[in-house]
Amino acid sequence: MNRASLFVPLGIFCLIVVLGYLGFRLEDPHRLPSALLDKPFPEFNATVLGAPERRVSRDDLLGAPVLVNVWATWCPTCKAEHEELMRIDALTDLRLVGVNYKDDRAKALRWLEDFGDPYEFVLEDSDGLLGVELGVYGAPESFLLDAQGLIIYKRVGEISPRVWRDEIAPLLERLEVRSNYDTSD
């Protein structure tokens, strides 16, 4: 046995690490899967929470940048996120549209009454079909659309003040959306 052959285990290990690294780069679930990036938001036809006679489609999202936020009352992280959404609604001109995902209508309405309603309107997705279209992993999840309805950003998980400051606020500047939300702190 010579010294060189003793390096064989190290070599095998290096291969495994490289594989692990590449594989791990492959799946970054907080980043938008390339399939949806810069693609138009999917077509849909849904009823509006609290106004069952009103139907909305993709056209209702066009015209100005909009943040589509997937939420549900069964999701505690959504509750944690809700205050941030209220702040965004109060301090910026960004449109907010909710997708009430696999939820109970009465509970959802009560939630908006209790904690405030930051949304322009909320789509009902009680069976989660729109969620499937959007490739939703779980709630909360958010999509930022430009005025033409292209998805330019996606966030899996809570929008925290940090995510707002680091990831969304810079995009809003580019989209020329007015904001008084002071992100300096």
Add this chain to the structure above:
Amino acid sequence: MIVELGHLALVISLGFAALIAVFGLVGAQRNQVGLMNATSTLVSGQFVFIALSFGVLTYAFLIDDFSVAYVANNSNTLLPWQYKFSAVWGAHEGSFLLWILIMAGWSLAVAVKGRDLPQAFQARVLGVMGILNVGFLAFLLFTSNPFERLVPMTPAEGADLNPLLQDFGLIVHPPMLYMGYVGFSVAFAFAVAALLSGRLDAAWARWSRPWANVAWAFLTLGIALGSWWAYYELGWGGWWFWDPVENASFMPWLAGTALIHSLAVSEKRGTFKSWTLLLAITTFSLSLLGAFIVRSGVLTSVHAFAVDPTRGLFILIFLAMVVGSSLTLYALRTATISAKASYTLASREAFLLLNNILLIISMAFVLLGTLYPLAYELATDGAKISVGVPYFNAGFVPIMLFLAAALGVAPVLNWKRTPASRLIGNLGWVAGLSVVLGVGLPLVLADAVGWQVLVTLVLAFWILGSHAADFVRRARKGSLPVAYLGMQIAHLGFAVTLIGVAITSVLSVERDLRMAPGESTEVGSVSVRFVGVARVSGPNYLADQGEFVMVESGRRYTLRPEKRSYLARQSVMTEAAIDPGLFRDVYISLGEPLEAGAWAVRVQVKPFVRWIWLGGLLMAFGGVLAVMDSRYRRLKVRQARTTAAVAAEGT
């Protein structure tokens, strides 16, 4: 406030771990007794602070402190208290805190039980474990802090623990599994310490053998518990799925099994030393690799934790540093001149080598199957593939049967060489008898069996027969040391598992039925009558509970499988009902409700399925028993004397 205390305790223990690493390694290198003494004291301090932190998180669960994000995501006021307790390790952050607590516990055990080791060696071992714990604690604090608060928005109610995990199996499975994973860090640290000190004699093998055995026994128990839990909780009646996460625990087990056998040769014969070092490093590396697979989300699995890319990257870098540096150390420091091999083919050395080769091949096979989907996805730019059960069974089963055949020869063999006459004299009749029993028994007792069952039974009887014969021979001579009994029991356990796996896999009966209330049917030799479904409610769920009256060879009993709907997560769970037995389980689970009160029902009769886990218990028991041998107690006295002598020489 108390929660912040738990966080602070973690930060302090990170400081302790760093000091342990520095004091232990520097103290040993410079031979400074003061630093080495301090190392042992610091290890106690580290344990106290980590235990405190663990206690605080447990407390936060018990009082429903939903301002803590981890508690809010994994508990609920309605959750029964024992599950609030086990929910501490129900998800990523808390389970890693448990991992660290166990790591600190093993360090403490080395500090206390390893007092008989040469002090420099012990300090090095503790130092290496300190480095590992620095990495683990930094990982927890920087990427997965379990004490993170949800302020100012504190939810009034928690999201509840994943219903799959609300079960006795989960209370015990992860602690056992981690005891095994992390326990192998002791054997790893012994190997690295031996490489650092350049003392590559048989001594380190003798010292690390009990530790490796105990860790192996825990891992065996952990895997068996996991398999048992999957069997009754997932509702499919399967007991092994070759899922990446299962493989992640199985690979260190295979390498660890090779390690405890190789350690025997290194201790007794002074050979295989480099190989044993490599196995000690490999086994723990596979534990770390397992942690990477489970916690990074590179591979999809039913067990996967919530995924965060920074976590995956952190573990991967840590893995690369720890394993990369120890393998480099191994390549540079281990002895290249192997002792002249002085054993023949019919010797215990040769068969233990065969054992090692087979186990490592099977481990490599599982590793390949686990990583292949990843490689495929990379090579084909994103196409997904899943390496299925057929791949694993096709390769793994023949290797294990081959191992079983070799194991039957093992007890008769001497070190160095065994006369052929003795081999034939002792094993000839065992071989004959095992063929007669292995083929005859099933043909007499059952009407249809596959050839796979016959082959496995012959091999199982072969193992049992040769071990029993050797036991009788030794008992006559009155030489039955505890370590020998441990080996006998562990090997018996292997045969028992083998029997269980073969018979369950081939002879199980499974029927998917549509049943309306009042209907009856026959599954195998069991008659099943569906009485109806009733609504029942549990502490945090509502359930449809089916009632089935079973009649089986004159015995009458009722099974009540449930379809549970957990309130907080709105998730539906299948709760199977099982009538367990040593020779067969009857397993019933409710599927979907169909029209007009009928239900989809799955009925399974699974012969010998309990033997799979019974064998696991026996293996683990044997592994622990081997450590109880008086040989290791005598060893301590001897070491104490040697240490004293060395110390005297030094002055």
